[in-house]
Amino acid sequence: MKKVFIAFIVFIGLILVGVGVYAYTIYTDIQKTTEVIHKPIKKSDKREEQVSVEKKQPFSILLLGVDHRPGDVGRSDSMILMTVNPTDNRTEMVSIPRDTRTTIVGKGKIDKINHAYAFGGVQMAVNTVENFLNIPIDYYIKVNMEGFKDIVNAVSGVDVDNDLDFTYEGNHFKKGKLHLNGNEALSYSRMRKLDARGDFGREMRQRQVIEAVLKKGASVSTLTSYNDVLKAIQNNIETNLTLNDMIAIQKDYKDAASNVNEVQITGKGTKIDGIYYLQVPKEEQDHIATQLRQQLALQ
Incomplete structure (x- = not known):
């Protein structure tokens, strides 16, 4: 859990820069x-000036795990916001x-927050989360979970420690340590309804897979397949972070x-009109917003 930020950065950081030092x-x-x-x-209007990590300033980053399936524009089924203060x-x-x-900014309606991406892509998702938590979002990383299997295959599969015995999409996942190929890892990280923890259980499995990619991607053995890794990254990741x-x-x-x-x-x-929502009280939003704004040195 504590390596989740590094795990996301590894897609385009440790896998990229870490391998790059060799040649x-x-x-x-x-x-x-x-x-x-x-x-x-677009630069957030909740900041006066653009943040600079080269000046060691606190920054925020939105991590979007988007499920793009054939014939579907996709939804951001995994949304993790992080504020980092050096x-x-x-x-x-x-x-x-x-x-x-919450309110979907730019759409003029109240809906599930993950629908913002479906309505208006990364920019609408960013604007909506900014409005929901009243903080600027400086950076984002979007991972296409459908194509995530290519990244897993590029590092020759990943190892995870599974805490729930279940079968999903034709794959059986026993409890204990498992080695997963790309298709299995995608299925493993998608399952939600068979887990009593719901979204939280799925998010945990997604982080497991991402951290496993970190472990494999940062190893010297990745050099033998770095072209496959870079190709998978190009096809499945977007970010406004520069090198x-x-x-x-x-x-x-x-x-x-x-x-x-x-x-x-x-x-x-x-449920509203037969649709399930999570309603977050305004007091809860304000409490979290205050905590995050303090972390960004905004108040």
């Missing part, structure tokens, strides 16, 4: 990859339940990234 040719390929996956978004060496991590009922940003984060934010405080959003599940 200039590889580093050049890494630079090209980061240029391909770099997709800017001064107090701490990271606040908020997992935002996908059924959270210089990634290098600065690895260099100056390691202590903060390893000291994570998990913030739980609480609310009441209810």
Whole structure:
């Protein structure tokens, strides 16, 4: 859990930069990859000036796990917001339940928060989360979970420790240590309804798989398949982080990234017109917003 931030950065940081130190040719390929996956978004109007990680300023990052299936524009079924402060060496991590009922900024309606991506892509998802928690979002990383299997296959599969015996999408997952190929890892990370923990159980499995990719991706053995890794990254990841940003984060934010405080959003599940939502009280939103704004040195 405490390595989840590094685990996401590894997709385009440790896998990329970490491998890159071995050879200039590889580093050049890494630079090209980061240029391909770099997709800017508008600067947040909740900040006066653009944040700079090269100046070691506190920053926020929204992690989006998007499920793109054939014939579907996709929804951000996994949303994790993190605020990282290198001064107090701490990271606040908020997992935002996908059924959270809120205003979809730019759509003019109240709906599930994960629908923001379906309606307007990354920018609408960012704007909606900013409005929900009243903080600026400086960076984002979007991972296509459907294509995530390619990343897992590129590192020759991953090892996880499963705490729930279940069968899903034709795959049986026994309790204990498992080695998963790409298709199995995708199925493992998607299951929700067979787990009493619901979204929280699924998020835990997603983090397991991502951390397993970190472990494999940061190893020297990845050098033998780095072209496959870079190709999988190009096809399945988007971010507004630049290569210089990634290098600065690895260099100056390691202590903060390893000291994570998990913030739980609480609310009441209810049905409106037959549709399930999680309703989060305004007091809860304000409490979390205050905590995050303090972490960003905004108040």
